[in-house]
Amino acid sequence: MEPDRSEQEWITRCQRGDKEAFGFLVGRYMKQAYYVALGFVGSHDDALDLSQEAFARAFKAIGRFEPGRRFYTWYYQILKNLCLNFVRARKKRPIVSCALAEDVDGREPREPVSTDPLPDAQCEAAELRQNLWQALWDLDPEDRALIVARDMLDTSYRMLAELMECPQGTVMSRLYYAGRRLRECMERRMG
Amino acid sequence: MTELNEREVTLLMKALDGALTDAERVEFEQLLSASSTLRDEWQSLKRVKEVTMTMKFKRPAEETWDHYWAGVYARIERGLAWLLISIGAAIFLAVGIYQMVLSLLEDVATPLYLKIGVGAVALGFAILVVSVLREKWNTWKTDKYKEVKR
Known part of the structure; x- marks a missing residue:
């Protein structure tokens, strides 16, 4: 995916030390960055903190940014490494329930809304969701981030391939194995 | 469990996304009827996918985005401040030492063995600094991900 012309111009301005231009890039990508970090770390405060820190580091390193690349692809590598370091350094598992919305539009509550017509089916689906959500946090952070990006954030294979710097077929394959591992974690949880 | 081949994985993932073309759908159905492994994988991953698709993160309050840039800006400023403090401190320390x-060396009252000891420590420290800096420089020159903080 080629960067658009205006983005290149903003980057050139950033490379001359223009913080306002960098503010434009931050505004463009902050939500994506936040949700990607949330997929890795699972808590609002940490995701906010890490995504902002990654932007600050990107600004410091912007002089070495290679023209022709997309800013977000480059920034993603910084963010991903920051998040992985954070997750590995953290001893205890994150409190993950607070990051999940009950409503499919991401509004207030805590679990995804159910579309099952019967109460029993709704209970079963809710339990399944709860187990699956917990199982996500048993996974390796890169597997989790991939599943979150594809299924929860609806990131295209094309974009994932660009971010992961590999062919789309490889992304599909990694997603398949991540899905299998998720299923295994879930089965273990459900006994 | 028998492993799926690359083509089966591709079709399976496309099927999970509802992104199969007509020809691929026919091919996938043929593979499904021929392979119980693929059938099992399809059923279980479809169920997992149906659930993950309904999960969404909470949306942060709008103020989060309003103040986002200010948070980044503060970090950039603080980074610059720390850099200046570090440079200043390093200069003070180096000059002081x-x-x-x-x-000590110029003082005629300082015994010779102490002068030799101090000189050796200073020389050793200087060699150590030069060695570390040279190693860092070589690593930096050859690292394609040098912009990435590990």
Whole structure:
């Protein structure tokens, strides 16, 4: 995916030390960055903190940014490494329930809304969701981030391939194995 | 469990996304009827996918985005501040140590063995600094991900 012309111009301005231009890039990508970090770390405060820190580091390193690349692809590598370091350094598992919305539009509550017509089916689906959500946090952070990006954030294979710097077929394959591992974690949880 | 081949994985993932073309759908159905492994994988991953698709993160309050840039800006400023403090502190320290070593060596009352000891420590430290800096420089020159903080 080629960067658009205006983005290149903003980057050139950033490379001359223009913080306002960098503010434009931050505004463009902050939500994506936040949700990607949330997929890795699972808590609002940490995701906010890490995504902002990654932007600050990107600004410091912007002089070495290679023209022709997309800013977000480059920034993603910084963010991903920051998040992985954070997750590995953290001893205890994150409190993950607070990051999940009950409503499919991401509004207030805590679990995804159910579309099952019967109460029993709704209970079963809710339990399944709860187990699956917990199982996500048993996974390796890169597997989790991939599943979150594809299924929860609806990131295209094309974009994932660009971010992961590999062919789309490889992304599909990694997603398949991540899905299998998720299923295994879930089965273990459900006994 | 028998492993799926690359084509089966591709079709399976496309099927999970509802992104199969007509020809691929026919091919996938043929593979499904021929392979119980693929059938099992399809059923279980479809169920997992149906659930993950309904999960969404909470949306942060709008103020989060309003103040986002200010948070990044503060970090950039603080980074610059720390850089300046570090450079200043390093200069103070280096000059202080240099003056101390010099005064010890120039002092006629300082015994010879102490002068040799101080000189050896200073020389060893200088070699160590140069060695570390040279190693860092070589690593930096050859690292394609040098912009990435590990």
